[in-house]
Amino acid sequence: MGYRRIDGRAPDELRPIKMALGVLDKADGSAYVEQGGTKVLVAVYGPREVHPRHLASPEGSIIRCRYHMAPFSTQERKNPAPSRREIELSKVIRQALTPAMFLELYPRTTIDIFAEVLQADGGTRCACVTACSLALADAGIPLKGLVASCAAGKYQDQIMLDLNDVEDKGCQADLPVAWLSTTGEITLLQLNGLLTEDEFREALSLALKGCRQIYEIQRETLMNYYMAPAKELVSEVGQEGSK
Numbered sequence: 001m002g003y004r005r006i007d008g009r010a011p012d013e014l015r016p017i018k019m020a021l022g023v024l025d026k027a028d029g030s031a032y033v034e035q036g037g038t039k040v041l042v043a044v045y046g047p048r049e050v051h052p053r054h055l056a057s058p059e060g061s062i063i064r065c066r067y068h069m070a071p072f073s074t075q076e077r078k079n080p081a082p083s084r085r086e087i088e089l090s091k092v093i094r095q096a097l098t099p100a101m102f103l104e105l106y107p108r109t110t111i112d113i114f115a116e117v118l119q120a121d122g123g124t125r126c127a128c129v130t131a132c133s134l135a136l137a138d139a140g141i142p143l144k145g146l147v148a149s150c151a152a153g154k155y156q157d158q159i160m161l162d163l164n165d166v167e168d169k170g171c172q173a174d175l176p177v178a179w180l181s182t183t184g185e186i187t188l189l190q191l192n193g194l195l196t197e198d199e200f201r202e203a204l205s206l207a208l209k210g211c212r213q214i215y216e217i218q219r220e221t222l223m224n225y226y227m228a229p230a231k232e233l234v235s236e237v238g239q240e241g242s243k
Contacts, residue, residue: 003158005167007036011160014150014210019131019221021138029139033131036164037121040128042135047109055110060103062110065094067128069117089125090115096129096149096178096188102142111141122168126151129178129188130214137222145182146218150210151175152203154195159202161210175203179211181219 003011015036024030027043034040050056067090071078093115101111113135115128129149137143153163154173163171173193180187186208195203 005155005160007164011158012206012209014162014213015164017214017217019134019217021134021221021225027135027139029135029137029141031131031134031138033127033134035123035127035130035162037119038117038123038127039119040124040131041116041118042128042131043114043116044111044132044135044139044141045114046111046139047106047141048112050108050110056108058107061101061106063094063098063101063103063113064110065090065097065113065115065132067093067115067117067125069120069124073117073120089128092125092188092190093129093132097132097136097147099185099187100133100143100145100147100180101136102144105142111136120165122163122165123151123176125149126176126178130218134218134221138225145180146215146222147178147180147187148211148215148218149176149178149188150207150214151177152207152210154193154199154203159199159206161206173199173203175200175207177204177207177211179208179215181215 018034020032022030023032024043027045029044031042047061067086069078071080113132115132117124126149129147133147150162152159152161152175153171155163155167155171173195176188176190177186178188
């Protein structure tokens with residue numbers, strides 16, 4: 001039997017993932033992603049008029065992204081005020097999503113993205129990137145492709161995929177990656193900790209494998225969400241025709 005992690009997974013195995021679309025009625029687009037114990041909710045508004053107006057760009061829409069961890073998302077109550085880490089990850093998530101978007105189609109507008117971490121169990125930035133991409137698609141914003149995100153890391157001298165909270169806190173290195181499905185472009189690549197060149201290549205390959213698996217779940221979620229009404233309509237028409 002091969003190496004098994006503290007939660008029973010193999011080193012190259014993702015945590016169980018659940019995704020849902022259209023979970024917020026008041027937003028233009030929304031998505032929920034649950035990856036292991038990490039749970040994130042994203043709302044997208046726009047494209048809409050920029051306020052204050054002097055921030056508007058004639059060259060295209062501007063992206064405003066807010067990553068926030070709810071006070072109840074961790075074992076100890078978190079201060080609800082935005083931390084330096086949250087401000088940094090807001091920028092990281094925005095930069096990971098921007099290459100997938102046709103911002104030039106919407107000059108002098110803004111697209112606002114709100115990512116709320118409801119429960120943190122490792123990999124929150126990656127789960128938020130994945131959920132944000134789904135929420136943008138749900139909002140009807142044209143995309144070059146979906147952005148899927150996953151991390152690999154080194155824990156107890158073992159390279160492994162999709163670290164949970166215990167592994168993340170005790171890891172020797174963490175490598176979050178975001179991947180644009182249509183072009184294969186890497187839109188996010190960060191390294192926290194130290195890896196040898198061979199370890200880096202192994203971790204990157206593993207993270208990209210995870211991104212591809214997550215993309216397939218994103219695609220299936222989108223298809224099921226938008227095909228379900230069409231199937232119901234066909235069924236209703238068939239029933240009416242048989243009367």
